[in-house]
Amino acid sequence: MAAQIWGSEKRARRRREISAKIAQMPELHDSKPLPFMTREEKIMESARKLTILTEKMGQIIDPTDPAELYHLNNEVLGLEGNPMALHGVMFIPALSAQASDEQQAKWLPRALRREIIGTYAQTELGHGTNLQNLETTATYDLATQEFVLHTPQITALKWWPGNLGKSSNYAVVVAHMIIKAKNYGPHPFMVQLRDEKTHEPLPGITIGDIGPKMAYNIVDNGFLGFNKYRIPRTNLLMRHTKVEADGTYIKPPHAKINYSAMVHVRAYMLTGQAIMLASALNIATRYSSVRRQGQIDKSQPEVKVLEYQTQQHRLFPSIARAYAFQFAGAETVKLYEHVLKEMKSGNVSLMADLHALTSGLKSVVTYQTGEGIEQARMACGGHGYSMASYISEIYGVAIGGCTYEGENMVMLLQLARYLVKSAALVKSGQSSKLGPLVAYLGVKSEPTSLIDRIPNSGFTEYVKTFQHVSKRQTLKAADMFFGLMEKGEKREIAWNKCSVELNRASRLHTRLFIVEAFVRRVNEIADIRIKEALTDLLHLHVNYELLDIASYALEDGFLSASQLDYIRDQVYLYLGKIRPNAVSLLDSWEFSDIELRSVLGRRDGNVYENLFKWAKSSPLNKTDVLSSVTQYLKPMMEKARL
Numbered sequence: 001m002a003a004q005i006w007g008s009e010k011r012a013r014r015r016r017e018i019s020a021k022i023a024q025m026p027e028l029h030d031s032k033p034l035p036f037m038t039r040e041e042k043i044m045e046s047a048r049k050l051t052i053l054t055e056k057m058g059q060i061i062d063p064t065d066p067a068e069l070y071h072l073n074n075e076v077l078g079l080e081g082n083p084m085a086l087h088g089v090m091f092i093p094a095l096s097a098q099a100s101d102e103q104q105a106k107w108l109p110r111a112l113r114r115e116i117i118g119t120y121a122q123t124e125l126g127h128g129t130n131l132q133n134l135e136t137t138a139t140y141d142l143a144t145q146e147f148v149l150h151t152p153q154i155t156a157l158k159w160w161p162g163n164l165g166k167s168s169n170y171a172v173v174v175a176h177m178i179i180k181a182k183n184y185g186p187h188p189f190m191v192q193l194r195d196e197k198t199h200e201p202l203p204g205i206t207i208g209d210i211g212p213k214m215a216y217n218i219v220d221n222g223f224l225g226f227n228k229y230r231i232p233r234t235n236l237l238m239r240h241t242k243v244e245a246d247g248t249y250i251k252p253p254h255a256k257i258n259y260s261a262m263v264h265v266r267a268y269m270l271t272g273q274a275i276m277l278a279s280a281l282n283i284a285t286r287y288s289s290v291r292r293q294g295q296i297d298k299s300q301p302e303v304k305v306l307e308y309q310t311q312q313h314r315l316f317p318s319i320a321r322a323y324a325f326q327f328a329g330a331e332t333v334k335l336y337e338h339v340l341k342e343m344k345s346g347n348v349s350l351m352a353d354l355h356a357l358t359s360g361l362k363s364v365v366t367y368q369t370g371e372g373i374e375q376a377r378m379a380c381g382g383h384g385y386s387m388a389s390y391i392s393e394i395y396g397v398a399i400g401g402c403t404y405e406g407e408n409m410v411m412l413l414q415l416a417r418y419l420v421k422s423a424a425l426v427k428s429g430q431s432s433k434l435g436p437l438v439a440y441l442g443v444k445s446e447p448t449s450l451i452d453r454i455p456n457s458g459f460t461e462y463v464k465t466f467q468h469v470s471k472r473q474t475l476k477a478a479d480m481f482f483g484l485m486e487k488g489e490k491r492e493i494a495w496n497k498c499s500v501e502l503n504r505a506s507r508l509h510t511r512l513f514i515v516e517a518f519v520r521r522v523n524e525i526a527d528i529r530i531k532e533a534l535t536d537l538l539h540l541h542v543n544y545e546l547l548d549i550a551s552y553a554l555e556d557g558f559l560s561a562s563q564l565d566y567i568r569d570q571v572y573l574y575l576g577k578i579r580p581n582a583v584s585l586l587d588s589w590e591f592s593d594i595e596l597r598s599v600l601g602r603r604d605g606n607v608y609e610n611l612f613k614w615a616k617s618s619p620l621n622k623t624d625v626l627s628s629v630t631q632y633l634k635p636m637m638e639k640a641r642l
């Protein structure tokens, strides 16, 4: 199963080897539990481990393999971030995709050797979503052949970029490029922020940390202002766009090609989210198989809470989602790598499809991951609320994904643009022009679902039902939009009036893709035992998801009330079937205790001993009487007694 999850036997074996090596290297372990550290201590601890990793990485992993790097990162540095989180996730990808060969030769080796630390600075205090209204300017000075970066007002301060505040000395900065008074829109520039020797901010740069956040606090998300700060013309990233010395602008082959670093993270973050969901579920499911509370049969001893159907219903559909996201994420990364290769050689024809797909997936996956993690926390009762479970930290980090790399509603609306265009093709009889991801929009569906009528149909009838509701909602939302425009409404106003319906279409389309990715994977599996276990999980997935969106299929009678009962029964059937495999389905992800950082979810299952030991190690328990008591509470009580 681990091979299915991680992509191959080799990958699963390498993960085990890496975890085993790290277990033998105490210098790479947290020196004390992270929840007992202050933010400053955590940042220091992370930097300590990061520098050891830089020295020893080659002994542990193949540093050119992103999957091994990511695993090493999760084990040693953890999900709360590190001083170079953005360096690997956005700075290097931005340089790789957007810098010319010559620029790459100059900067990439230095970045890869970690001579310099970089980030991606785009969002501003006043604007994150609407990139056309970013306010930082890069004005070309023909006389000196330099760009002058400037922050005209407070809302133009860069705000949020990870590791910008304190760690990075370089950044890819996105600014509106102005040449001879003409604004060419947002473009990426390589900018040095700090002196390479002293790490002091360079003159003309105002920089700092934006303060503590809901989670992810090892990362120094920062602010940045420029006061007429000059950089050479050749610091504009020039793989696709060029500015000649005389100010001549050579436009890129696709207007949005400079957005590739965002698409990179959107594609890669899906498996990251799956891992966080599976981690939280691993903790909750292990705990639920240890925790005994109440009886189902009063004549019997107390049961493990995992025996309760409500507990299973709370956890198991999310286990299925974690697998589904992992499989869909793996497909998306493959597609991304393909499109990136094509883009580098000038073929930009697949960019729109990839953008639509990743926009929808990032939104649905992050939202459902958040839901699943929060349910996992609640499933642990009181102990879930303790930082000993570590689930609240996992939640805080994962839920950030709903906002970063494009706020979810906004990204769903991006996919909706693509769906509406596709609907227009269907309506004008041009279905043959539909791309493969939306080809189903042009296929006539049966009048009613055959879900309960064709036994052994595999998952075909389910897929058809998801296709039906997605198609119907897309065409309905598109009709609503076109109808408003026909009545004379301006395009943007009509769009806004339909946007809730449009986003519903985007979610349904994305959920269909996730189901299909799961089905594709299960169909490929040769090992009969693995196939059987995953087929059960897939049964639960399709039935649970369909129940969740059933109103769309009931509206037009595609599903009947009796079919709904059938689907519901299937959910209960598969909850029971999955119960014996539940812990194994999560242990198969092979998270080490070091990586999980959870006292509640350790592999040994000694929940109560571990919790008591952890509580005793709390800094508050170093002394029996705290100074807050001696200084304030004791005098107050004494005064009251007088």
Ligand SMILES: CCCCCCCC/C=C\CCCCCCCCC/C=C/C(=O)SCCNC(=O)CCNC(=O)[C@H](O)C(C)(C)COP(=O)(O)OP(=O)(O)OC[C@H]1O[C@@H](n2cnc3c(N)ncnc32)[C@H](O)[C@@H]1OP(=O)(O)O
Pocket (backbone or CB within 6 Å): 066, 067, 069, 070, 073, 088, 089, 120, 122, 123, 128, 129, 130, 131, 132, 162, 256, 259, 260, 262, 263, 265, 268, 269, 271, 272, 351, 352, 355, 403, 404, 405, 406, 407, 410, 414, 417, 418
């Ligand atoms: C130790 C190291 C290990 C490394 C190992 C790697 C493995 C990594 C694994 C896991 C990763 C886990 C990640 C966790 C890290 C967390 C870090 C967080 C970092 C966060 C960073 C950020 O948030 S950066 C800032 C992100 N900002 C945004 O996303 C802004 C959102 N807004 C937009 O994208 C745009 O404004 C928007 C698309 C909404 C509109 O753009 P605009 O230019 O205004 O467009 P418009 O003129 O309206 O035209 C729309 C038109 O353009 C098309 N389009 C838009 N974008 C694209 C695109 N990217 N590609 C193709 N086409 C695009 C769009 O479809 C429209 O087309 P039409 O409909 O008009 O045809």
Ligand SMILES: Cc1cc2nc3c(=O)[nH]c(=O)nc-3n(C[C@H](O)[C@H](O)[C@H](O)COP(=O)(O)OP(=O)(O)OC[C@H]3O[C@@H](n4cnc5c(N)ncnc54)[C@H](O)[C@@H]3O)c2cc1C
Pocket (backbone or CB within 6 Å): 086, 120, 121, 122, 123, 126, 127, 128, 129, 130, 159, 160, 161, 162, 216, 221, 400, 403, 404, 405, 406, 407, 408, 409, 410, 413
């Ligand atoms: C943990 C974290 C890490 C980050 N890291 C980075 C980084 O490294 N680099 C970087 O540059 N940025 C980073 N960001 C910033 C992030 O990319 C933005 O916060 C994000 O893109 C959302 O933009 P915003 O904050 O402007 O939200 P807003 O756009 O102001 O969103 C507020 C609300 O308005 C709605 N809204 C906005 N526009 C529309 C619209 N057109 N239609 C409908 N509804 C709309 C949204 O749906 C939302 O409900 C990070 C953010 C976080 C939380």
